[in-house]
Amino acid sequence: MAPVKMPSLVKYNQPLFAASDDGTVMKNIQETHKPDGRMFDVKPVMIVVEQIFRQAAPAMLTTTSQAPAVAESKAHDDSMNLDALGGLSYTIHKIGCEITCKCSGGSDSHATTMALLSGTLSLYSWEGKAVLVLAAFAMSYGEFWLTGQLYAVNPLAKSVALLKQMPELLEHVDALKPKFDALNNLIKEMLELTRCIIEFSNLPVDYISMEAPAMVTALSHIPTAVYWIIKSAVTSSAQIIGLISMSHEYLVSTSEAWELSSLAHKVNNIHGHLKKQLEICLQTIDEKKSIEAYRILEQLIQTTHVDNVKIKRAFFPSKDDYPFIRGSVDKKVHVESLRRKIVLLLFSDLQITEEEHLTFLSALYQSHNSHGQENIFEVIWVPIVDPINDLNRGKQEAILKVAGEMPWLTAYPPPHPNSAFVKYARKEWRFNKKAILVALDGQGKVTNPNALYMINIWGGLAYPFSTEREEALWRAETWRLHFVVDDIDLVLSSWILEKRYICLYGGEDIDWIKSFTSKMKEIMKAAGVSIEMVYVGKAHPRAPTKKIIDTVLRERISASWPFESISFFWTRLDSMLHSRMQIQKGTEADRIQQEVITLLTYGNSARGWALLARGDLEMFVNEGRALIHVLDNYISWKDKIPEKGFNGAFQAGHDLHRTADHCVRLVLPSSSPVHQVTCPECRKHMERYLLFQCCDAQLVPDPAAAATANVATAAAGAATATAGAATATAAAASALQSGIPTRLIE
Incomplete structure (x- = not known):
């Protein structure tokens, strides 16, 4: 039986869109x-x-x-x-x-x-x-x-x-x-x-x-x-x-x-x-939700609390109140374990293992844990992953890998990079990739926007890591050699106590090093003066510095610090600058800050430089060419040695033969609070430039500090402004085994 023919169900010849698009129909x-x-x-x-x-x-x-x-x-x-x-x-x-x-x-x-x-x-x-x-x-x-x-x-x-x-x-x-x-x-x-x-x-x-x-x-x-x-x-x-x-x-x-x-x-x-x-x-x-969440968090941070649990829950929301891990996801840590403890929030990206500033913190933390007693403070790594929507499986595995290498806690899963907490850290605590360490007291109050620098300088003496403690430590300090070198080298510390003449020199120009040390030895012999010379490398040392150390020791040019001690020395100096800038909040640089800038200015260059001192005082520092010029003109100032001592006579010779031509530089990370720097040579304000540089540490003798850096350069006479860079790298050995001063981890 043939199927019954159905009536047309739809009139296909009618336009599909005209009816609804007509204003009357709508x-x-x-x-x-x-x-x-x-x-x-x-x-x-x-x-x-x-x-x-x-x-x-x-x-x-x-x-x-x-x-x-x-x-x-x-x-x-x-x-x-x-x-x-x-x-x-x-x-x-x-x-x-x-x-x-x-x-x-x-x-x-x-x-x-x-x-x-x-x-x-x-x-x-x-x-x-x-x-x-x-x-x-x-x-x-x-x-x-x-x-x-x-x-x-x-x-x-x-x-x-x-x-x-x-x-x-x-x-x-x-x-x-x-x-x-x-x-x-x-x-x-x-x-x-x-x-x-x-x-x-x-x-x-x-x-x-x-x-x-x-x-x-x-x-x-x-x-x-x-x-x-x-x-x-x-x-x-x-x-x-x-x-x-x-x-x-x-x-x-x-x-x-x-x-x-x-x-x-x-x-x-x-x-x-x-x-x-x-x-x-x-x-x-x-x-709007983000603005509201930020405002609520801001009010919460500014409110005084009985303990720090409420604010930790706000920072690290978690369904089960286990927002932290220690080493792996199998070792979860409850938020209550931090009740009334001093907590240090360590913000960084995934390149944290390359941050040499963490060496002192790690040594201090492990020293306290090794005593078998409960830590009076806790550190929490807060990894910030960018771009915002890039927390994929690969990133999570990378976070867990880094967390497994750390002795302290890790916020896991990490806070969303667009959360109010991270926005607050970027705006108020000035986090921008470079690691910062925000200190909170037992009530959850922020006591220091970045305690990392004071720990690098004073170690255990920095406790409880507040800005007030940092200011008190600075008030007790004066510009002296022992403060500069601390107890990195115990032999050097004994020379300081004995008020010996000491010469710390650096750079990566081996020809200048040989010329400078040779002339110094000749003049020491002629003047009948004994000067202890020690090679201390340059800021952010890399492979070329290691080669210089080997050459200095092999050819018995002078004494030399090991590579790790050199790295610690320059890290402390860098921390001194940022700590001073942090507490002074833009005021005019005092003597300590200016002297630190001078050392860092010379230390950032591969060219030679030297610091002369007698005991803890009488410090004099200058760049290599000027020093060679003074040594070459020894005959013009040698008669002043009996009256002024070697250092005084040397400085008089320098003043006598000072030239106007100079070119110095200071390379700082883009996140640095430093906005104005005085030239150590002419005392004028240095000009500021923007540097973008990427270098291979094995190929470039004077490596860059960062992908973006603020470069301050001063030039006088016919000298041409130049720029360089330095990169924060990790210390090669464990802090506890590399000669960190004992008082820094106690």
Whole structure:
């Protein structure tokens, strides 16, 4: 028996877009919207709808005796779905019947859509209208394909399938594939657009105004979007009903697939436009939430607390109150373990192992732990990963690898780089890649924005690491040789106590070193003076410094510190400068600060320099060329030695033969608070330049300090300003085994 020819379900010759784009029609759509306040939770309904479309795909049709296994979904909670659908089942059924009736009668899709909007749907919100129609379509769609899936294994399904001509449909599955593909694509687009509309309805009104431009634009387009969702559902229903007729004309016709594809394109365009507006709204909300979170955190930090637990929870939110690990994820640490302890927050990026400034901190921390007593302070590494959305598995593994090499705690998972906590650290504590150590007392109050420098200078004497303690330690200091070298070299310390003449010299120019030491020995012999000479390298020593040490010792040029001691020496000097700048807060440099700048200025250069002292005082420092010039003119100042001593006579000779030409430099990291530096030669303010440099430590004799650095350069006479750099590198050996002064770790 030939199939009965069905009436035309859709008028394919009508334009798809003209009706809705007409201003009059859009006004009519708006006029159908008469909500009476009835609301329902659309999310659970959408979960059921999505499950139906996912499980009812034509690809799941079977003609075997085995029923297909239906995938279980964690999202499918029957009790939740029943509660959500409690009062909607009849409404969904009613809408479905209306769609089926009008589509079976060959009604125009636009007329059917408008009828639905004017009827039951008029009382619901725009997102409610879309979800109800999708649910009605999903019900008929699911029933149709459920019959097809169970046709071969269930007698009841087989009988129903016969009435729907399902056996004939199964024979033409391949011929119908273009229609199925177009239908599935349209369903996907409808679901995505509906989810987008639902997101707009869930935006928090406390953070986004209805008058916001993006919100106004979106709200004006949502009625249009809902219209096209409903029209697409009506057209799709007509396609499913059309399968029942299975006429030859229907099988070979391509107009249905074309209309479905055209609708999918239209819905996709609308979704793209709304998605852009949604992204703008979400960005606005995130910004306002971020500002609010920052303000709340700021108030919390400024508030006095009984202990530090509340503020630690704010810094490191965690579901189980175990926001820290010690070495590995298997060793979690509860936030309560830090109650009323002094806590040092160590901010850095993943290059922390290259920070030579951490050597002293590590030595101090391990020394306290080795005594078998509970630490009176704790250190927490806070890794900051950039760019913001780059905390992938590789980064997490890198964090855990570094954490495993550290003796202290690690915040894991780390705070989001865009969180209020990290923003506060960047703004208030001036964190910018280079490691900082923020000190908090037992009540969670910030007592020092960066205690790393004072620990490098005074070690255990820095406890409790507050700014007040740092200022007190500085008040007790004067510019003297023992303060400069500390107890890095105990033999040198004894020479200072014996008030011997001492010469510390450095640089990486071996020709200058040989010339300088040779001339010094000649003059010592001529003047009958004994001077202890020690090679102390240069700031941020690298491989060339190691070669110089070997040469100095092998050829018995003079004494030399080991590489590790040289690194500690220059690290302490660098810390002195930053510590002074931190507590003085931009005031004019005093003598200690200026002398430190002078040493660092010469130490940053590969060229030679030297410091002369007698005991703890009478220090004189200058760069290599000027020193050689003074030595070459020994005859002009030798007669002053009996009266002024060797150092006084040497300085008089220097003043006598001083030349105007000079060129000195000081390279600092871009995060340095230093804004103005006085030239150690002419006492004028040095000019400031910006340097970008990247160097291979093995190839470049005078390596760069950082990718970005502030370079201060002064030039006089015909000298040309030059710039150099220095890089913070890790000390090669363990601090406890490398000669760190004992008092620094006690």
